[in-house]
Amino acid sequence: MRADAARNLDAVLRTGARLLAEDPSASMATIAAEAGVDRRTVYRRFPTREALLTAVFQAKLDSAERVMDEARLEEAPVAVALHRYVEGIVPVTRRWPVDTRRMMRADPAARPRMEELSARLDRFVRRMIEEGPLRTGVPLTWARATLDHLIDTAARQTPALDPPQAADLVVDTLLNGLGRR
Amino acid sequence: MRADAARNLDAVLRTGARLLAEDPSASMATIAAEAGVDRRTVYRRFPTREALLTAVFQAKLDSAERVMDEARLEEAPVAVALHRYVEGIVPVTRRWPVDTRRMMRADPAARPRMEELSARLDRFVRRMIEEGPLRTGVPLTWARATLDHLIDTAARQTPALDPPQAADLVVDTLLNGLGRR
DNA sequence: AGTAACTGACACAGTAACGTGGCAGTAAGA
DNA sequence: TCTTACTGCCACGTTACTGTGTCAGTTACT
Numbered sequence: 001m002r003a004d005a006a007r008n009l010d011a012v013l014r015t016g017a018r019l020l021a022e023d024p025s026a027s028m029a030t031i032a033a034e035a036g037v038d039r040r041t042v043y044r045r046f047p048t049r050e051a052l053l054t055a056v057f058q059a060k061l062d063s064a065e066r067v068m069d070e071a072r073l074e075e076a077p078v079a080v081a082l083h084r085y086v087e088g089i090v091p092v093t094r095r096w097p098v099d100t101r102r103m104m105r106a107d108p109a110a111r112p113r114m115e116e117l118s119a120r121l122d123r124f125v126r127r128m129i130e131e132g133p134l135r136t137g138v139p140l141t142w143a144r145a146t147l148d149h150l151i152d153t154a155a156r157q158t159p160a161l162d163p164p165q166a167a168d169l170v171v172d173t174l175l176n177g178l179g180r181r
Numbered sequence: 182m183r184a185d186a187a188r189n190l191d192a193v194l195r196t197g198a199r200l201l202a203e204d205p206s207a208s209m210a211t212i213a214a215e216a217g218v219d220r221r222t223v224y225r226r227f228p229t230r231e232a233l234l235t236a237v238f239q240a241k242l243d244s245a246e247r248v249m250d251e252a253r254l255e256e257a258p259v260a261v262a263l264h265r266y267v268e269g270i271v272p273v274t275r276r277w278p279v280d281t282r283r284m285m286r287a288d289p290a291a292r293p294r295m296e297e298l299s300a301r302l303d304r305f306v307r308r309m310i311e312e313g314p315l316r317t318g319v320p321l322t323w324a325r326a327t328l329d330h331l332i333d334t335a336a337r338q339t340p341a342l343d344p345p346q347a348a349d350l351v352v353d354t355l356l357n358g359l360g361r362r
Numbered sequence: 363a364g365t366a367a368c369t370g371a372c373a374c375a376g377t378a379a380c381g382t383g384g385c386a387g388t389a390a391g392a
Numbered sequence: 393t394c395t396t397a398c399t400g401c402c403a404c405g406t407t408a409c410t411g412t413g414t415c416a417g418t419t420a421c422t
Contacts, residue, residue: 004389024205028381040400043381133360142334149334153326158322175359177353177357178323178355179356218370220371222369364421365420367418369416369417377409387398388398
């Protein structure tokens with residue numbers, strides 16, 4: 001692929017992710033314009049609107065998977081893996097702000113992969129409960145949802161924080177809450 | 182207004198809220214069908230699609246405002262007000278699951294009212310920091326966002342929990358986190 | 363039981379987005 | 393410098409949704 005083509009492809013993907021995140025019904029024309037590219041160029045890379053969505057989701061899933069691998073969710077000590085995962089996933093959320101739930105509805109084909117990642121995270125959370133960091137009584141689904149939302153909040157609401165700082169904040173809030181100790 | 186008309190109106194509003202929450206581009210035809218009502222009937226109550234959106238938002242804002250009043254956010258002891266607010270707002274979130282952020286974009290006219298409620302909640306969170314429950318160092322925006330998201334999670338992910346239980350969970354997680362103590 | 367309000371069904375024009383075809387111009391890379 | 397991959401632009405048919413008109417039929421309330 002030629003260099004300019006690759007540049008355009010990347011611009012479309014990223015712009016698409018951004019616009020679709022804040023308005024899922026953003027038109028192909030709008031995305032193309034915002035990416036500084038002709039509408040026809042978008043259609044050349046992605047035959048249908050759905051294909052573009054799929055590509056965006058794939059990109060997000062790829063990144064998330066890589067982060068999980070590098071955090072060594074399955075083997076590393078939980079405390080270490082947790083911090084590393086959050087630190088890695090925050091930039092991914094910022095770069096691909098598309099909503100995961102909507103993603104699954106819009107592209108059923110991505111579901112199995114999505115659920116694989118989700119299950120992996122669930123196993124990690126269970127490990128956090130069993131091996132110490134998390135209280136024993138806490139329901140797995142609640143812990144999981146809380147972790148997801150804290151990450152989301154840190155990624156979106158506090159763009160000023162760099163990933164390590166954001167990870168500190170998330171982990172501390174998850175473990176200790178915001179109350180006086 | 183006749184009784185059947187009121188029933189239909191309510192059905193349309195609630196169905197609209199539900200469908201629009203999971204797909205902001207849900208068509209009037211879909212909403213009408215799901216509410217068991219003719220498309221024309223919806224248009225009789227709400228001249229435009231936007232009018233329906235506005236009505237849904239108004240309904241949510243009305244409920245939220247009432248909850249804040251009843252929780253006496255400004256006067257009651259913070260611990261009491263917090264629990265009462267969460268307990269009251271969880272059913273509101275469940276009944277009107279529309280996303281607040283998207284709401285503001287879709288209906289700029291609702292913005293001032295929305296921001297008034299938001300500011301009220303911000304003042305309450307500040308009071309929580311000053312008067313004890315929350316740690317002193319915690320940034321207001323982070324505390325606020327965390328509270329909002331915990332409420333959201335409890336309302337959506339754990340439909341089995343009744344409002345008091347959900348409030349217990351939210352408050353405990355907010356103050357103490359999920360870590361071992 | 364009678365009246366007025368309300369509803370459902372079909373039909374219609376207007377608009378916006380999707381996806382496609384063709385072609386001249388431009389810029390990357392040998 | 394030359395080839396060719398790539399782009400921008402205009403035009404077109406198709407589909408889906410919005411919003412409106414009409415009217416006969418039904419249902420709530422007096």
